[in-house]
Amino acid sequence: MKRAAQTPAILRDLRSLKVVVIHPRDQDCEELLAQLQRIGCDVEVCWPRLDALPCNTGLVIMAIRPEALSVDYPWLGTSTSPPVIPVVTYENPITIEAVLQLNAFATIPSPVRSFGLLTAIAVALTQFKASRSRERYIERLEQKQAKVLVIRQATRIVMDSRGMSEEDAYQLLRSQAMLKREQIETVAGDIVKAYETLSF
Amino acid sequence: MLAVEEINRAGGVSGREIELVCLDPQCQPRRYAELAEQLILEHRVRVIVGCYMSSTRKAVIPIVERHNALLFYATPYEGFEYSRNVIYTGAAPNQNTLPLAGFMLTQFGSRVSMIGSDYVCPYESNRVMSDLILERGGEKLDETYLPLDAPWESYLDAAKRIKQLAPDFIFSTVVGEGIPHLYRAFAQVRLDPYRTPIASHMTSEAEIAIMGNDLAQGHITSATYFQSVGTAANLGAVARYQARFGDDQPTNMCWEASYFQMHLLADAIRRFGSDDPTLLLRVLPGLEFDAPQGRVRIDEHNNHTYLHPLIGRVDARGRFDIIGRAPERVKADPYVVSHSTPAWTAQAHPELARAGAYR
Numbered sequence: 035m036k037r038a039a040q041t042p043a044i045l046r047d048l049r050s051l052k053v054v055v056i057h058p059r060d061q062d063c064e065e066l067l068a069q070l071q072r073i074g075c076d077v078e079v080c081w082p083r084l085d086a087l088p089c090n091t092g093l094v095i096m097a098i099r100p101e102a103l104s105v106d107y108p109w110l111g112t113s114t115s116p117p118v119i120p121v122v123t124y125e126n127p128i129t130i131e132a133v134l135q136l137n138a139f140a141t142i143p144s145p146v147r148s149f150g151l152l153t154a155i156a157v158a159l160t161q162f163k164a165s166r167s168r169e170r171y172i173e174r175l176e177q178k179q180a181k182v183l184v185i186r187q188a189t190r191i192v193m194d195s196r197g198m199s200e201e202d203a204y205q206l207l208r209s210q211a212m213l214k215r216e217q218i219e220t221v222a223g224d225i226v227k228a229y230e231t232l233s234f
Numbered sequence: 235m236l237a238v239e240e241i242n243r244a245g246g247v248s249g250r251e252i253e254l255v256c257l258d259p260q261c262q263p264r265r266y267a268e269l270a271e272q273l274i275l276e277h278r279v280r281v282i283v284g285c286y287m288s289s290t291r292k293a294v295i296p297i298v299e300r301h302n303a304l305l306f307y308a309t310p311y312e313g314f315e316y317s318r319n320v321i322y323t324g325a326a327p328n329q330n331t332l333p334l335a336g337f338m339l340t341q342f343g344s345r346v347s348m349i350g351s352d353y354v355c356p357y358e359s360n361r362v363m364s365d366l367i368l369e370r371g372g373e374k375l376d377e378t379y380l381p382l383d384a385p386w387e388s389y390l391d392a393a394k395r396i397k398q399l400a401p402d403f404i405f406s407t408v409v410g411e412g413i414p415h416l417y418r419a420f421a422q423v424r425l426d427p428y429r430t431p432i433a434s435h436m437t438s439e440a441e442i443a444i445m446g447n448d449l450a451q452g453h454i455t456s457a458t459y460f461q462s463v464g465t466a467a468n469l470g471a472v473a474r475y476q477a478r479f480g481d482d483q484p485t486n487m488c489w490e491a492s493y494f495q496m497h498l499l500a501d502a503i504r505r506f507g508s509d510d511p512t513l514l515l516r517v518l519p520g521l522e523f524d525a526p527q528g529r530v531r532i533d534e535h536n537n538h539t540y541l542h543p544l545i546g547r548v549d550a551r552g553r554f555d556i557i558g559r560a561p562e563r564v565k566a567d568p569y570v571v572s573h574s575t576p577a578w579t580a581q582a583h584p585e586l587a588r589a590g591a592y593r
Contacts, residue, residue, distance in 0.1 A: 037357075039364070039368070040364070040365060040368055041361055041365050041571060041572070045571045045572075046365075046571055046572040047572075048571055048572075049570075049571075049572065068535060069316065071535065072316055072535060072536050072568070072569050073569045074567075074569055074570065148316045148317065148318075149315070149316075149317070152314065152569070
């Protein structure tokens with residue numbers, strides 16, 4: 035395995051990581067807090083409800099307990115919600131389903147031990163970041179794909195109505211866009227819309 | 235061993251003597267695990283002192299955790315660990331690597347060659363050093379790892395190659411039997427330690443005694459103890475040590491940590507009159523002792539020890555001339571990823587010129 039020239043940013047930034055721990059005050063919670071403090075994170079604890087996340091929360095560690103399965107966390111699953119690492123006490127299907135719903139990249143088994151927490155945090159943060167940037171990339175691709183489709187439709191309309199070659203039709207769209215100081219997909223969209231309006 | 239004899243001669247703990255049960259795991263991690271279990275189950279031992287390399291400590295931890303025994307570990311190591319059943323009395327990276335990096339990068343420059351033994355601790359030390367070099371716009375010239383049983387020729391080859399690169403200093407994380415090979419190789423290729431020293435946090439008086447003073451002279455080590463420390467506690471302990479083991483026997487960092495941790499253990503046992511690890515763990519965190527290096531304290535939260543970082547340069551007698559020291563004891567921070575070097579290492583103005591005539 036090749037080693038990176040420099041320590042990954044995720045590890046270097048751990049000391050400024052804000053961690054919210056949603057966990058009842060018990061032995062596991064104490065173990066978690068002590069280890070998070072050894073690692074040097076900024077920690078806040080609450081249980082069982084948390085209606086709004088404190089700002090700059092970079093990670094949530096959440097106990098999955100039967101008594102809290104019905105609690106609604108409105109910030110979960112939104113585009114701004116941070117990664118969640120579940121602390122798992124049971125392995126029954128209900129609990130596992132709850133874990134899966136959280137879209138977790140790492141889990142912490144109960145009873146909590148100090149060893150393993152740092153790795154779980156590093157994996158969760160890294161995979162979360164990768165997944166977010168993949169989502170953004172896909173979104174951009176989809177938008178681009180939609181634009182390409184509209185431009186192709188508009189080109190086809192110009193070709194048919196003016197008897198032009200594909201290349202000439204495209205160049206016409208392009209020069210119109212430059213003239214109006216618009217993006218080519220905007221001009222193309224107008225043409226497609228106008229064509230659809232005319233041909234009821 | 236000296237500490238145990240001192241404790242017993244002074245009446246033992248709670249009217250009983252400390253008895254050492256010694257087993258030799260022959261440097262094999264698996265043997266460490268087996269013998270640790272044997273100590274606990276057959277010899278009814280509750281407290282184990284020892285382990286040297288990280289792999290041996292990792293092998294023993296599951297055993298002491300399962301049986302709720304206690305391990306006292308006296309060697310500097312690479313950090314990123316906490317077990318409630320381990321008391322760490324050797325230096326964490328922020329207590330030895332960091333002062334060494336700060337000192338060397340300030341005093342000698344930031345073009346660095348790295349050479350180490352091929353296992354986890356050197357990798358981690360070099361990661362810390364590499365980050366610090368990059369932050370300063372310095373240059374890591376090369377990074378060499380040699381197997382623990384590498385022959386002398388490998389060290390000689392490495393020394394020749396490193397001499398060609400002309401670094402400002404060499405950062406060595408070589409351990410054990412490789413250390414004398416390394417220093418001999420650098421002497422053979424005629425690298426002047428007063429210009430291009432080897433900087434290490436593992437080379438101690440013990441290794442110097444093996445390689446000979448002339449090979450070590452001028453090279454630099456960072457540790458939390460040297461035999462040359464001038465505290466009253468150290469002068470007394472060294473005198474007793476040499477009276478017991480011989481005038482020519484030097485003390486070193488691992489001995490010192492083993493020595494004071496035994497006294498800390500005895501103090502803890504006295505508080506309860508018991509060696510039950512659960513009870514001991516209630517008093518050990520926060521406990522202090524006047525160790526040879528100065529007053530030390532076990533941290534309440536991470537079971538590591540507040541220690542006194544020093545920078546030493548080997549003199550003609552094979553002792554460390556202390557050329558830098560932290561202004562106060564330093565809390566161990568085993569989980570720090572991103573290091574910044576302590577201010578005192580940049581502010582130190584040691585007399586780096588060669589003492590005595592050019593050899």
